[in-house]
Amino acid sequence: MAAIKIVEPAGVPFISLAGGIDIVEPVKKWVFKTPHTDRMAAEKVFSDLKKRGLTKVALISENAGFGKSGHDQSLLVAPNYGIEIVADEVYSPKDPDVTAQLTKIKNTPGVQAIFNFGFGQGPAIVTKNHKQLAITQPLYQSHGVASKDYIRLSGDASDGVRLPAAGLVIADQLPATDPQKPVVTAFKKDYETAFKSEVSTFAGHAYDGLQIALSAIQRAGSTDKGKVRDEIEKTSGYVGTGGIVSMSATDHMGLNLSAFHMVEIVKGDWKMVD
Numbered sequence: 542m543a544a545i546k547i548v549e550p551a552g553v554p555f556i557s558l559a560g561g562i563d564i565v566e567p568v569k570k571w572v573f574k575t576p577h578t579d580r581m582a583a584e585k586v587f588s589d590l591k592k593r594g595l596t597k598v599a600l601i602s603e604n605a606g607f608g609k610s611g612h613d614q615s616l617l618v619a620p621n622y623g624i625e626i627v628a629d630e631v632y633s634p635k636d637p638d639v640t641a642q643l644t645k646i647k648n649t650p651g652v653q654a655i656f657n658f659g660f661g662q663g664p665a666i667v668t669k670n671h672k673q674l675a676i677t678q679p680l681y682q683s684h685g686v687a688s689k690d691y692i693r694l695s696g697d698a699s700d701g702v703r704l705p706a707a708g709l710v711i712a713d714q715l716p717a718t719d720p721q722k723p724v725v726t727a728f729k730k731d732y733e734t735a736f737k738s739e740v741s742t743f744a745g746h747a748y749d750g751l752q753i754a755l756s757a758i759q760r761a762g763s764t765d766k767g768k769v770r771d772e773i774e775k776t777s778g779y780v781g782t783g784g785i786v787s788m789s790a791t792d793h794m795g796l797n798l799s800a801f802h803m804v805e806i807v808k809g810d811w812k813m814v815d
Contacts, residue, residue: 545572554757554770556750558743560685561610565793573773573793575749575783576742577707577801579611579658580618582683585705585801586656587615587622589814595653595679599628599646601639601667603659608634611658611683627651634663640670647676654678660685665694672698679703684801688741692809700808705801709745709782714813724780745782753779753786 545564548555548571555572557564562578590598598619602612612631619626628649630642646652655678657667664686671680680702682691687706692699708715712725728748732740756779757772758764776795779786784800803814 545569548572552766554754554766554773556754556773558746558750560607562614563610568791568793571770573753573788575746575753575781575786575794577684577705577783577796578614578794579607579683580614581796581798581801582658582685582705583611583615583618583656584622584798585803586681586683586703587619587624588798589703589803590624590654590681591622593654596623597625597627597651597653599630599649599652599655599678600626601630601632601642601646601655601657603634603663604631605634606660607685608659608663611685615656615658632659632663632667634659634661636663637666638670639663639667640674643667643670643674643676647674652678654681656681656683658683658685662694665691665699668695668702669698684742687804688743689739690741692806697809699806701805703803703805703814706804706811707742707745707783707800708802709740709742711802711804711811711813714811720780720785721782725782728782742783749779749781749783749786752781 549569557574560576560579562580564574602608628646632639632642657664664682682702682704684705687710708721709725712729715722729740732744753776757769760772761768774788776786776788784796786795788795804811805814
């Protein structure tokens with residue numbers, strides 16, 4: 542959000558790689574983004590919970606940045622899915638332990654599932670503490686942990702955790718008919734060959750942003766800021782690692798909920814649920 546205060550007055554096209562919905566809602570003339578929003582993540586999680594008949598949910602979120610925004614969006618959309626938030630706990634991104642918050646959740650009557658919104662080491666700590674406390678209710682995470690680093694930090698405690706993620710992390714599991722299949726398969730291969738590490742959704746966001754910008758410059762036939770901005774806004778049907786992107790004057794992200802898959806961690810790897 543800090544960058545927006547610079548690029549908007551300067552009139553420079555800016556493609557953000559961050560997840561907060563506030564980046565593009567309300568629409569800002571010069572600002573676009575490639576990652577799915579925190580609101581979309583909450584909607585995908587609540588949709589999956591509803592399918593499983595789990596409607597009483599405990600939230601545990603970081604108290605700043607991505608976690609706070611995700612928390613607020615979760616509260617906003619929960620009623621749309623028949624979800625009741627029966628416990629609401631927060632922690633600091635630097636907290637080394639969250640057993641106190643999880644114990645409160647464990648002792649809250651009626652909790653059927655737990656949803657954590659955070660980034661970095663926080664979600665891994667939540668996951669490990671969830672197992673240490675022998676909490677039986679399923680744990681959900683946001684798309685902010687769609688990286689094998691989260692699984693490595695969490696160890697076997699991550700087994701059974703569900704989260705929304707882009708098709709990139711489950712490239713080999715997508716059906717051959719999925720239009721993203723060739724794109725994510727090729728990017729995954731190229732990335733892992735070049736960097737000798739497993740691809741994450743975050744690398745895909747950067748790739749999509751660069752491709753959208755380059756295509757806009759080519760269509761504009763110029764690097765004029767205004768012309769490039771207009772062409773970014775006209776992006777339509779771009780098949781990227783995060784989904785199929787179609788932007789407009791009222792939508793500077795261009796993704797809908799179909800761009801998310803629900804995945805579950807099974808024996809240290811991603812498994813597509815839907």
